[in-house]
Amino acid sequence: MATLIAPSNHSPQEDAEALRKSFEGWGTDENTIIAILGHRTVHQRQQIRRAYEEIYQEDLVKRLESEIKGDFEKAVYRWILEPADRDAVLANVAIKSGKNYNVIVEIATINSPEELLAVRRAYLHRYKHSLEEDLAAHTTGPLRQLLVGLVTSFRYVGDEINPKLAQNEAEILHDAVKEKKSSYEEAIRVLTTRSKTQLRAAFNHYRGSQGVSISKKLVREEIDEFQKALYTAIGAINGPFRNLEKVVRKGFKKVGNDEEPLTRVVVTRAEKDLKILSGVFSKGKRGFFGHAIAKKILGGSQRFLSLFLGEEG
């Protein structure tokens, strides 16, 4: 359910030439950049990068970075990269900023184990360090254990679950959510090693015994970075979709114009499930998501991101 509208036949060479032309003269022709890149699949974008490099002996991504600025540049830059490479960049930005670890938790939990592995490969290739290496060097204590455990996991993907284990581990998670510090280590073990299916079975047990979804328990304001990461991990594994929706909702609520979270969700989900996401978000109100984006995000990046909302926009 992608929202991207891309032609089935395009010429990477012609696209490369049109982009080059948009850079020439005074100023940059943003509309051409938007019209081309906003309508090309991940595969087509990589073809354009290669064609551009061949024709002009220049890295298209670097050229774009020098041509456009600010949020629009960020949006285009994140968009043009392959998904694993993009997540590697997002993770690196989060590590360097020393906050926004929820981005890393999302990358580690919403991606499939194979996709996460691809992110780790891309990170190694790009930064000559491993993702866990940089992450561990910037964090300590339980936060480090949780984050490093999440990004290094290579979980079992399958339907086999152990109901007894789910019951026991629901209690461990319950204690952790109640902020019993002694249970953190075991809660980290459970969250970083069990399969997502097994974890959801534990979350179901939690709901059964507590009468409320574990995700509902996590709505608190004053929490530290570890708790934030713990809650994001639980939320994102329990309902990846609801988690993304929450990120979007928070992005809209935020005062000021930090476009980062909205841009991130739109760009990373455009070729996956953005249409469902915007539908859920808009509760059937046609165009609601697009209008919200239009109110919050301005200029080139607004016109650019709106494209990915397809018919909804």
Add this chain to the structure above:
Amino acid sequence: MATLIAPSNHSPQEDAEALRKSFEGWGTDENTIIAILGHRTVHQRQQIRRAYEEIYQEDLVKRLESEIKGDFEKAVYRWILEPADRDAVLANVAIKSGKNYNVIVEIATINSPEELLAVRRAYLHRYKHSLEEDLAAHTTGPLRQLLVGLVTSFRYVGDEINPKLAQNEAEILHDAVKEKKSSYEEAIRVLTTRSKTQLRAAFNHYRGSQGVSISKKLVREEIDEFQKALYTAIGAINGPFRNLEKVVRKGFKKVGNDEEPLTRVVVTRAEKDLKILSGVFSKGKRGFFGHAIAKKILGGSQRFLSLFLGEEG
């Protein structure tokens, strides 16, 4: 520098038929099993497994398990598996036994990052759990942190090092080796995330400032499982070869007939570097390693393992 002597042209079908014949009648013809499997490369062995399955609708490995027993069976079983699958089995045996974590440390450190990843894949496929999942469920505290960190690492492979970091982290490792408990967490971080080249640079700093190799500091008797794993990790990263030699030496010294460590080293290194290892071990004395094996290991497995020593045997 493999020691295995294998024919370049062999017929998987004929091999499968000969093996089948060796199982028939009263008792099993061990010599045929040794003569065939002891002279086939990893690729050829997989071809034989497939051919056997096709002709007889039966799993060769299972049949071998029922035909032969004890140490010989163990040796043949470990040998017939693909390397990653074999390491997955070895790791699982170690986890279940609740000791011999050094086996897991070796798998995580002597293998390349890609090889380690293949072991994790094989483990998932075979046990429907992740390696780190089972490992974490059987351990606690710093031992768990270290072991899980080692098996989940996906280290940078390359020559880029940071000398300043090497210096700082040599001190962290120094404190850990001096058993300063407060330094364990950081020592675990360093050992589980840095590239092997970076770690060796830290070990070199250690030698420079302490006047002795870090590996030499690790020869102590009464240590707990965590320290054992810590020391094995340092030793195996600092000198994988010396570490294997140590395992062999200990295997020979051991009273009783626990053939496991010797079998493990011979079988896992036969197609890699066993010849160099036996040469180093024998210090030029021709046949020394083979004689030592012959003294320690008896029966079918002795005849079988001796084959891998090639000319040295």
